[in-house]
Amino acid sequence: ETGVTQTPRHLVMGMTNKKSLKCEQHLGHNAMYWYKQSAKKPLELMFVYNFKEQTENNSVPSRFSPECPNSSHLFLHLHTLQPEDSALYLCASSQGPQGNYGYTFGSGTRLTVV
Amino acid sequence: EDKVVQSPLSLVVHEGDTVTLNCSYEVTNFRSLLWYKQEKKAPTFLFMLTSSGIEKKSGRLSSILDKKELFSILNITATQTGDSAVYLCAVEKNTGNQFYFGTGTSLTVIP
Numbered sequence: 001e002t003g004v005t006q007t008p009r010h011l012v013m014g015m016t017n018k019k020s021l022k023c024e025q026h027l028g029h030n031a032m033y034w035y036k037q038s039a040k041k042p043l044e045l046m047f048v049y050n051f052k053e054q055t056e057n058n059s060v061p062s063r064f065s066p067e068c069p070n071s072s073h074l075f076l077h078l079h080t081l082q083p084e085d086s087a088l089y090l091c092a093s094s095q096g097p098q099g100n101y102g103y104t105f106g107s108g109t110r111l112t113v114v
Numbered sequence: 115e116d117k118v119v120q121s122p123l124s125l126v127v128h129e130g131d132t133v134t135l136n137c138s139y140e141v142t143n144f145r146s147l148l149w150y151k152q153e154k155k156a157p158t159f160l161f162m163l164t165s166s167g168i169e170k171k172s173g174r175l176s177s178i179l180d181k182k183e184l185f186s187i188l189n190i191t192a193t194q195t196g197d198s199a200v201y202l203c204a205v206e207k208n209t210g211n212q213f214y215f216g217t218g219t220s221l222t223v224i225p
Contacts, residue, residue: 002156042118043202043215088155102148102159103213110155 003027006091006106013081014114021076021109023091030095032074033103034066037088049074081113116141118205120216127223131193135219137203138185147179147186150202152218157202160188193223 004025013019025032034046048056049068063085065077074091088110092103121136137147146164150157161170163179163186170177174193179186190197200218207214 002158004156040217042217043204045213090155090157102162103150103157104159105150105156108155 002104002106004091004093004104004106006089006109008109009107010110010112012112012114013078015081015083017081018077018079020078021089021091021111023074023076023106025072025091025093025104025106027093027104029093029104030071031093032068032071033092033094034074034076035090035092037090037108039087043090047076078111081111083113086111086113116205116207116214118203118214118216120201120203120219122219123217124220125222127193127221129193129195129223129225131223132189132191133193133221135188135190135201135203135221136185137188137216139203139205139214140184141205141207141214143208144181145206145208148204148206148213149177149186149188150204152200152202153198160201190221193221195223195225197221198223 007022030051032049036044036046045058046060047066052068052071063080067075088108090108091106094103118139127133146162148162149160151160161177166179166181174191177188200220202218203216204213
Protein backbone atom coordinates (compact mmCIF):
# COMPACT_ATOMS: atom_id res chain seq x y z
CA GLU A 1 0.00 0.00 0.00
CA THR A 2 1.26 3.43 -0.94
CA GLY A 3 -0.71 5.45 1.62
CA VAL A 4 -3.17 6.49 -1.04
CA THR A 5 -6.17 4.17 -1.20
CA GLN A 6 -8.64 4.08 -4.06
CA THR A 7 -11.95 2.28 -4.18
CA PRO A 8 -13.35 0.46 -5.95
CA ARG A 9 -10.48 -1.27 -7.74
CA HIS A 10 -12.71 -2.18 -10.67
CA LEU A 11 -15.99 -0.70 -11.85
CA VAL A 12 -18.27 -1.58 -14.72
CA MET A 13 -21.09 0.83 -15.35
CA GLY A 14 -23.71 1.52 -17.96
CA MET A 15 -23.94 4.84 -19.72
CA THR A 16 -26.98 5.86 -17.71
CA ASN A 17 -25.56 4.94 -14.30
CA LYS A 18 -24.24 7.25 -11.60
CA LYS A 19 -21.26 6.08 -9.61
CA SER A 20 -18.47 7.58 -7.53
CA LEU A 21 -14.78 6.86 -7.20
CA LYS A 22 -13.17 7.40 -3.84
CA CYS A 23 -9.64 8.31 -2.88
CA GLU A 24 -8.22 8.58 0.62
CA GLN A 25 -4.72 9.50 1.70
CA HIS A 26 -3.13 9.05 5.11
CA LEU A 27 0.08 10.89 4.37
CA GLY A 28 -0.80 14.34 5.62
CA HIS A 29 -0.47 15.73 2.10
CA ASN A 30 -2.13 18.97 1.14
CA ALA A 31 -2.75 18.43 -2.54
CA MET A 32 -4.75 15.72 -4.29
CA TYR A 33 -5.17 14.97 -7.97
CA TRP A 34 -7.24 12.92 -10.38
CA TYR A 35 -5.52 11.51 -13.46
CA LYS A 36 -6.92 9.49 -16.35
CA GLN A 37 -4.74 6.84 -17.97
CA SER A 38 -5.95 5.49 -21.30
CA ALA A 39 -4.17 2.85 -23.32
CA LYS A 40 -1.28 4.20 -25.38
CA LYS A 41 -1.80 7.74 -24.09
CA PRO A 42 0.04 9.84 -21.52
CA LEU A 43 -1.44 10.35 -18.10
CA GLU A 44 -3.96 13.17 -18.34
CA LEU A 45 -4.40 15.51 -15.42
CA MET A 46 -8.08 16.03 -14.70
CA PHE A 47 -8.43 17.92 -11.43
CA VAL A 48 -6.21 19.38 -8.73
CA TYR A 49 -7.17 20.29 -5.18
CA ASN A 50 -4.98 22.24 -2.76
CA PHE A 51 -6.20 22.42 0.82
CA LYS A 52 -9.64 21.30 -0.39
CA GLU A 53 -9.86 24.05 -3.01
CA GLN A 54 -9.98 23.15 -6.67
CA THR A 55 -7.15 24.87 -8.48
CA GLU A 56 -7.12 23.08 -11.82
CA ASN A 57 -9.76 21.74 -14.12
CA ASN A 58 -8.21 20.69 -17.37
CA SER A 59 -11.22 21.01 -19.66
CA VAL A 60 -12.82 17.92 -18.25
CA PRO A 61 -16.40 17.20 -19.41
CA SER A 62 -19.09 17.95 -16.86
CA ARG A 63 -20.04 14.27 -16.66
CA PHE A 64 -17.02 14.06 -14.32
CA SER A 65 -17.62 15.95 -11.09
CA PRO A 66 -14.96 16.08 -8.37
CA GLU A 67 -15.54 16.63 -4.68
CA CYS A 68 -12.99 17.23 -1.96
CA PRO A 69 -14.63 17.43 1.47
CA ASN A 70 -11.29 17.60 3.29
CA SER A 71 -7.58 17.31 2.57
CA SER A 72 -7.63 13.54 3.03
CA HIS A 73 -10.54 12.58 0.80
CA LEU A 74 -11.26 13.06 -2.85
CA PHE A 75 -14.18 11.81 -4.88
CA LEU A 76 -14.92 11.64 -8.57
CA HIS A 77 -18.63 11.48 -9.32
CA LEU A 78 -19.53 9.93 -12.64
CA HIS A 79 -22.78 10.20 -14.59
CA THR A 80 -23.88 9.52 -18.15
CA LEU A 81 -20.40 8.42 -19.18
CA GLN A 82 -19.39 7.33 -22.66
CA PRO A 83 -17.54 4.16 -23.66
CA GLU A 84 -14.46 6.25 -24.46
CA ASP A 85 -14.31 7.19 -20.77
CA SER A 86 -13.21 3.65 -20.02
CA ALA A 87 -9.73 3.96 -18.54
CA LEU A 88 -7.65 3.65 -15.40
CA TYR A 89 -8.37 6.55 -13.05
CA LEU A 90 -5.51 7.34 -10.74
CA CYS A 91 -5.59 9.46 -7.65
CA ALA A 92 -2.40 11.05 -6.38
CA SER A 93 -1.37 13.26 -3.51
CA SER A 94 1.63 15.43 -2.80
CA GLN A 95 3.12 17.38 0.06
CA GLY A 96 2.57 20.74 -1.55
CA PRO A 97 0.85 22.22 -4.57
CA GLN A 98 3.90 21.84 -6.75
CA GLY A 99 4.68 18.29 -5.71
CA ASN A 100 8.01 19.15 -4.18
CA TYR A 101 8.47 15.56 -3.14
CA GLY A 102 6.82 13.98 -6.11
CA TYR A 103 3.49 12.30 -6.21
CA THR A 104 2.23 9.32 -4.32
CA PHE A 105 -0.25 7.46 -6.48
CA GLY A 106 -3.05 5.15 -5.54
CA SER A 107 -3.55 1.83 -7.30
CA GLY A 108 -6.27 3.24 -9.47
CA THR A 109 -9.80 2.30 -10.42
CA ARG A 110 -10.18 0.40 -13.68
CA LEU A 111 -13.40 1.79 -15.15
CA THR A 112 -15.29 0.12 -17.98
CA VAL A 113 -18.30 1.89 -19.46
CA VAL A 114 -20.65 -0.38 -21.36
CA GLU B 115 2.35 23.16 -27.05
CA ASP B 116 3.93 21.50 -24.04
CA LYS B 117 4.89 17.88 -24.58
CA VAL B 118 6.97 15.06 -23.17
CA VAL B 119 8.26 12.29 -25.45
CA GLN B 120 9.69 9.03 -24.21
CA SER B 121 11.66 6.50 -26.19
CA PRO B 122 11.70 3.72 -26.90
CA LEU B 123 8.02 2.90 -26.44
CA SER B 124 8.92 -0.64 -25.47
CA LEU B 125 12.02 -2.61 -24.83
CA VAL B 126 12.79 -6.28 -24.19
CA VAL B 127 16.13 -7.19 -22.65
CA HIS B 128 17.74 -10.13 -20.90
CA GLU B 129 18.59 -10.20 -17.24
CA GLY B 130 21.92 -8.59 -16.61
CA ASP B 131 21.66 -6.15 -19.50
CA THR B 132 21.97 -2.41 -19.03
CA VAL B 133 19.20 -0.22 -20.42
CA THR B 134 18.87 3.48 -21.07
CA LEU B 135 15.47 5.09 -21.26
CA ASN B 136 15.05 8.51 -22.80
CA CYS B 137 12.76 11.42 -22.05
CA SER B 138 12.78 14.63 -24.06
CA TYR B 139 10.56 17.57 -23.36
CA GLU B 140 9.31 20.86 -24.68
CA VAL B 141 7.75 22.61 -21.73
CA THR B 142 7.71 26.28 -20.90
CA ASN B 143 8.43 27.39 -17.35
CA PHE B 144 10.22 24.15 -16.49
CA ARG B 145 10.55 23.38 -12.81
CA SER B 146 11.51 19.71 -12.50
CA LEU B 147 11.50 16.33 -14.20
CA LEU B 148 10.30 13.22 -12.44
CA TRP B 149 10.65 9.52 -13.18
CA TYR B 150 8.12 6.94 -12.03
CA LYS B 151 7.94 3.16 -12.24
CA GLN B 152 4.50 1.74 -12.91
CA GLU B 153 3.95 -1.94 -12.21
CA LYS B 154 0.36 -3.08 -12.61
CA LYS B 155 -1.28 0.13 -11.47
CA ALA B 156 0.21 2.59 -8.98
CA PRO B 157 3.19 4.55 -10.33
CA THR B 158 5.91 4.80 -7.72
CA PHE B 159 8.25 7.73 -7.47
CA LEU B 160 11.87 7.17 -8.50
CA PHE B 161 13.66 10.49 -8.98
CA MET B 162 13.10 14.20 -9.14
CA LEU B 163 15.64 16.18 -11.16
CA THR B 164 15.91 19.93 -11.12
CA SER B 165 19.54 20.69 -12.00
CA SER B 166 21.50 19.81 -15.09
CA GLY B 167 24.39 17.39 -14.93
CA ILE B 168 23.81 16.09 -11.41
CA GLU B 169 23.31 12.36 -11.43
CA LYS B 170 20.84 10.86 -9.00
CA LYS B 171 21.34 7.23 -8.02
CA SER B 172 19.32 4.64 -6.23
CA GLY B 173 20.84 1.18 -6.32
CA ARG B 174 21.04 0.04 -9.93
CA LEU B 175 19.02 3.00 -11.16
CA SER B 176 20.43 6.38 -12.02
CA SER B 177 19.18 9.42 -13.84
CA ILE B 178 20.53 12.67 -15.15
CA LEU B 179 19.02 15.81 -16.63
CA ASP B 180 20.26 18.03 -19.45
CA LYS B 181 18.36 21.32 -19.33
CA LYS B 182 20.18 22.71 -22.32
CA GLU B 183 19.25 19.86 -24.64
CA LEU B 184 15.93 19.30 -22.84
CA PHE B 185 16.18 15.64 -22.04
CA SER B 186 16.76 13.15 -19.29
CA ILE B 187 17.90 9.54 -19.25
CA LEU B 188 17.15 6.77 -16.83
CA ASN B 189 19.76 4.02 -16.64
CA ILE B 190 19.21 0.61 -15.16
CA THR B 191 22.25 -1.62 -14.81
CA ALA B 192 22.29 -5.39 -14.27
CA THR B 193 18.57 -5.60 -14.99
CA GLN B 194 16.40 -8.08 -13.15
CA THR B 195 12.96 -9.48 -13.97
CA GLY B 196 11.57 -7.28 -11.20
CA ASP B 197 12.55 -4.23 -13.23
CA SER B 198 9.84 -5.11 -15.76
CA ALA B 199 7.42 -2.20 -15.68
CA VAL B 200 6.35 0.93 -17.49
CA TYR B 201 8.68 3.83 -16.74
CA LEU B 202 6.99 7.21 -16.83
CA CYS B 203 8.64 10.57 -17.24
CA ALA B 204 6.83 13.71 -16.10
CA VAL B 205 7.78 17.35 -16.35
CA GLU B 206 6.56 19.89 -13.83
CA LYS B 207 5.97 23.51 -14.66
CA ASN B 208 6.57 26.47 -12.40
CA THR B 209 3.12 27.81 -13.05
CA GLY B 210 0.48 26.06 -11.01
CA ASN B 211 0.07 22.34 -10.61
CA GLN B 212 0.98 21.28 -14.11
CA PHE B 213 2.66 17.94 -14.70
CA TYR B 214 3.03 16.61 -18.22
CA PHE B 215 3.57 12.91 -18.59
CA GLY B 216 5.04 10.97 -21.47
CA THR B 217 3.39 7.79 -22.72
CA GLY B 218 5.98 5.72 -20.89
CA THR B 219 8.51 3.08 -21.87
CA SER B 220 7.42 -0.50 -21.32
CA LEU B 221 10.43 -2.52 -20.19
CA THR B 222 10.35 -6.31 -20.14
CA VAL B 223 13.28 -8.16 -18.63
CA ILE B 224 13.39 -11.83 -19.52
CA PRO B 225 15.37 -14.43 -17.58
